[in-house]
Amino acid sequence: MTSATGPGAHASASSLGRMVRHMLPYLRQQKKLAAGGVLAMLTEVVLRVAEPWPVKYVIDALSVSLGARLDGDLAPATLWLLLVCGGCALALAMLRAMASFLTTLAFALTGSRIATRLRADLYQHVQRLSVQYHRTTPQGDLVQRLVADIGRLQEVAVTAGLPLMGNMLTLVAMSGVMLWLNPPLTLCVLGCAAAFVLATRYSAPKITAAARKTRKQEGALASLAHETLGAIAVVQAYGLESALSRRFAGANQKSLTEGVRARRLAAALERATDVLVALAVGTVLFFGGLQVLRSEMTPGDLVLFLTYMKTTMKPLRDVAKYSGRIARAAASGERVMQVLRQQPAISNAADARPCSEPVRGELHFDRVWSDYGGAPVLKGVELHIRAGEHVALVGASGAGKSSLAALVMRLQDPARGEVRLDGRPLRSLTLASLRAQVAVVHQEPVLFAMSIRDNIRMGNLAADETAIVAAARQADALAFIQVLPAGFDTVLGERGETLSGGQRQRIAIARALLRDAAVVVLDEVTSGLDSRAAQAVLNSLDRLIRARTTLVITHDFDVAMRCERIIWLEDGRVVESGPRDALLAGDGRFARWGAERAPATRSTEGKYDD
Structure with a gap:
């Protein structure tokens, strides 16, 4: 029982006072x-x-x-x-x-x-x-x-x-x-x-x-x-x-x-x-x-x-x-x-400035450490990704692939070390200008309960109708959108559940295309799709990533083979990094992983090469 003058009374008065203030x-x-x-x-x-x-x-x-x-x-x-x-x-x-x-x-x-x-x-x-x-x-x-x-x-x-x-x-x-x-x-x-x-x-x-x-x-x-x-x-x-x-x-x-x-x-x-x-x-x-x-x-x-x-x-x-x-x-x-009272973990630094234009997309991870829930995830990662390079991030679940991509978007900051874009530390850039330079396509595409037109426009709120239609066409989404009774005005259900998985992905790709960002992050984009839908999505992605720095997070060997460079992560460290063909010809982890796949599965090899 709490007395009138006990902790309960003081806590109540204190909380009410804080609320009033x-x-x-x-x-x-x-x-x-x-x-x-x-x-x-x-x-x-x-x-x-x-x-x-x-x-x-x-x-x-x-x-x-x-x-x-x-x-x-x-x-x-x-x-x-x-x-x-x-x-x-x-x-x-x-x-x-x-x-x-x-x-x-x-x-x-x-x-x-x-x-x-x-x-x-x-x-x-x-x-x-x-x-x-x-x-x-x-x-x-x-x-x-x-x-x-x-x-x-x-x-x-x-x-x-x-x-x-x-x-x-x-x-x-x-x-x-x-x-x-x-x-x-x-x-x-x-x-x-x-x-x-x-x-x-x-x-x-x-x-x-x-x-x-x-x-x-x-x-x-x-x-x-x-x-x-x-x-x-x-x-x-x-x-x-x-x-x-x-x-x-x-x-x-x-x-x-x-x-x-x-x-x-x-x-x-x-x-x-x-x-x-x-x-x-x-x-x-x-x-x-x-x-x-x-x-x-x-x-x-x-x-x-x-x-x-x-x-x-x-x-x-x-x-x-x-x-x-x-x-x-x-x-x-x-x-x-x-x-x-919860303070945002990520915010603009006092001296943060917008990204200079144009952004080339060169990324440098300088002895980066990160943690999740107090446990280390990335452990001293040293990595340089050239502007326009297509890189596959592969390795077992929990190896740190998603954490690496999250650092690029500043969804989290390194515990130690530094990430740079075009030579500038990410912390020196404003969040809005940095994230405007990154387009993301997730494993489960996030669509909103609004029209298809507005979902695509989320990539660039200033886009006009011509740009939206062009993005849908490049993502191979225009054909199925036009078949819908209301076309671009079709209102989707929550999370886009009224469309198939492949259709949702292509809407998400159209949104990313409209963003016209220098860096693209693809997170298991073909996971859960059948081969035909996956191939359609991959074809759409070819247009999205052309001449853009691309990080492809994948457990799919075929998808990894479409990239020109492979980075194998294990226990938060980069254990292999190099051109796809060179690693495949060796006897490392990527080569052993490839040897477990039948040759027939490599029909899409080299598709992402420029």
């Missing part, structure tokens, strides 16, 4: 709108303070008319007095309603704009985080933080934060008026308020902790659903529906348990607040009634004081009512801040 720059961007909302709120508070006074005058006047003796030579009720007080009450209510409307509108717009900007910044920030981060972070949970958690922050800011802010201002104003009206009764009310503060300090950390666990479980649920639906073909093929449903149900039950606990704690606080409010009302009725009987205050004063007291106690009710929402918002805010 992080939101201040966004709030400053909307300072005019927010200031207008504050002004409208202050107007509403003033009108709320003034609103009960017509009732006081009417009650006192009616009491005098009924024969009561009141101090202050109060006049009896008249038609004119009733009319004026009724009109004032109506006018004050209407003005307060208008001020309340303007306050709600101003703060709703402020909250929406802040949430929109925060979500955009978070999305941009997430895209800058390292590939390693994304590999170890559940994607469903990231989406939950990006969409649901920021949405909850916005909702609570408008539905709970705004009313609480206004009511706290009202509490201060009303308390001042009550002290002026009757200090002894005010002390009774403040005593009940103090008891509420103690109850809140005891309950709030527990509610926040339960809400934090709920949000964590909801994130786990989203990740599980994302993972399952993303692999639905495997799930159905292996008959895993029941097993995964049970796993989802278990996670769902945990989320339900924590959610119910948070709501139970919030409900208990709310009921305790009702008791405290009732105690305050009863105390004021008793002692205030005695004062009226002693002629120490008028009946109108008692009604006025009771009205102020009930208005003053409203913030206490709201804190209890909204405590669950506020706790869930605090938990959501923590989750958003956790992502924003």
Whole structure:
């Protein structure tokens, strides 16, 4: 159990404080709108303070008319007095309603704009985080933080934060008026308020902790659903529906348990607040009634004081009512801040400059070491690749082939050593200009749920229709695109699943062609394709890599034989490097690997030679 002054309370207040500090720059961007909302709120508070006074005058006047003796030579009720007080009450209510409307509108717009900007910044920030981060972070949970958690922050800011802010201002104003009206009764009310503060300090950390666990479980649920639906073909093929449903149900039950606990704690606080409010009302009725009987205050004063007291106690009710929402918002805010505090592993150096044009594509790896998860992958690699050279990176899985290519794109940086492009260290180049010089075709081509035209245009967002069609033609994709009912306007399914593997690869090649980069990385581009589709893809690649520096990552001997130079990696080191024919004629690893293949498999030998 966490006490009110224990670590839980401090952690909750600290995290809430960090979240508020992080939101201040966004709030400053909307300072005019927010200031207008504050002004409208202050107007509403003033009108709320003034609103009960017509009732006081009417009650006192009616009491005098009924024969009561009141101090202050109060006049009896008249038609004119009733009319004026009724009109004032109506006018004050209407003005307060208008001020309340303007306050709600101003703060709703402020909250929406802040949430929109925060979500955009978070999305941009997430895209800058390292590939390693994304590999170890559940994607469903990231989406939950990006969409649901920021949405909850916005909702609570408008539905709970705004009313609480206004009511706290009202509490201060009303308390001042009550002290002026009757200090002894005010002390009774403040005593009940103090008891509420103690109850809140005891309950709030527990509610926040339960809400934090709920949000964590909801994130786990989203990740599980994302993972399952993303692999639905495997799930159905292996008959895993029941097993995964049970796993989802278990996670769902945990989320339900924590959610119910948070709501139970919030409900208990709310009921305790009702008791405290009732105690305050009863105390004021008793002692205030005695004062009226002693002629120490008028009946109108008692009604006025009771009205102020009930208005003053409203913030206490709201804190209890909204405590669950506020706790869930605090938990959501923590989750958003956790992502924003993640620093990108790769960023522009202070003195980074754009690539000079034109880029030739010469690469030099100077005693490069790299690691993955703390374990060394590349170990002192020394390698020079000439501009326009076609190089096959071969070797067993885990030898470091993909790490070598990742270094070229600065998806990771060397732990030691240096990689240079055209003699310039990669760290001295801006990320955008460097990556603009590299085109990648992956083993599993990544296509987006948009039209074929837009998928190809992703290679060069400034490309016109003529360039897009030309790229599709060069990639041997134009024929099958034109057969589709909507042609280039055909919208693909998620990850391009509506196309065959070979068609997806050719769309990816067209995108790479449109990029017109100096360096091309081909990562197992024919893996999983039948011989006919693989041959079509390889023919398309001939046009892509012509006169470009090309790194071909492959386990396919035929694909390796299409390159003019072979680099054999083993345990993070280059153990063989040289012309294809020279290595094949020797007795090294590549020659032994080639000897295991039938001669007939070498029909495509030399295809990549210029």
